[in-house]
Ligand SMILES: [Zn+2]
């Protein structure tokens with residue numbers, strides 16, 4: 001396949017990561033050359049995730065180009081990459097690489113590999129025209145799933161498929177699952193996944209737009225934290241006991257402080273949203289012990305969960321709410337995410 005690959009490309013580049021950051025659209029960023037196990041992907045679409053805010057505000061060690069939900073076509077192969085990949089449509093996830101030899105990898109839970117590389121963290125992210133990826137870590141996108149629909153599944157969808165799977169074996173269909181931050185890019189897909197599995201979802205978020213989205217996705221009820229006392233409302237819905245499980249998708253400290261109040265004794269609390277590293281879990285070990293709470297961490301999901309999710313999209317069971325924007329809108333979208341203003345998922349079209 002003769003594809004002309006330029007040496008320079010357009011990308012969204014972070015100047016001065018921190019509170020005074022600027023996200024600039026630059027046309028002079030080098031196009032990478034794949035090393036033996038890598039491939040070069042010409043991106044078509046990229047979702048923008050709340051976690052990309054960590055890059056721009058400099059919360060930890062990240063690269064100068066954010067983005068970790070990209071879909072595109074393989075245009076160049078490293079010398080050891082599978083030749084069948086050339087010309088294929090693939091997805092680039094948060095997990096860029098894994099070691100395949102640690103205990104987590106051997107269990108098939110590559111998403112918890114301690115030696116993983118991450119898109120946008122250890123290598124430049126998907127907000128560029130061309131991205132380098134590991135040939136063994138990309139996801140094949142099935143024909144019939146549009147690239148702009150597949151993009152937000154690669155982090156947002158997968159993260160909630162992973163989180164909802166953590167409810168098992170303790171939480172049974174028909175039981176209450178509260179999702180905190182239910183109307184955002186991750187949350188709304190989680191509402192649908194959990195509802196499809198038969199859980200009764202209490203969607204917690206703010207505003208009419210998010211309420212409508214959560215109801216459309218199958219939530220049993222919506223609790224608007226801007227209007228009512230969330231703890232009281234959830235208790236009243238659940239015989240005063242609290243939800244059987246809580247999935248905290250929101251990444252703010254305030255959200256966590258409230259979320260831990262919503263789970264019943266012997267219930268499950270799933271940690272998904274990512275507050276700053278300085279923030280500690282807001283509950284003393286004493287009530288955790290006395291109440292028999294089960295606290296589980298969840299970060300993205302497994303490759304099997306990813307493939308299953310794409311099949312569910314093909315079957316019309318999962319329908320992420322997306323809006324497509326121009327690449328130049330990326331800085332504006334990041335600013336909106338920082339203010340928690342985005343309902344559903346905003347996806348940008350890569351410059352062609
Ligand atoms: Zn993400």
Ligand SMILES: [Zn+2]
Nearest residue numbers: 099102105113
């Ligand atoms: Zn590993």
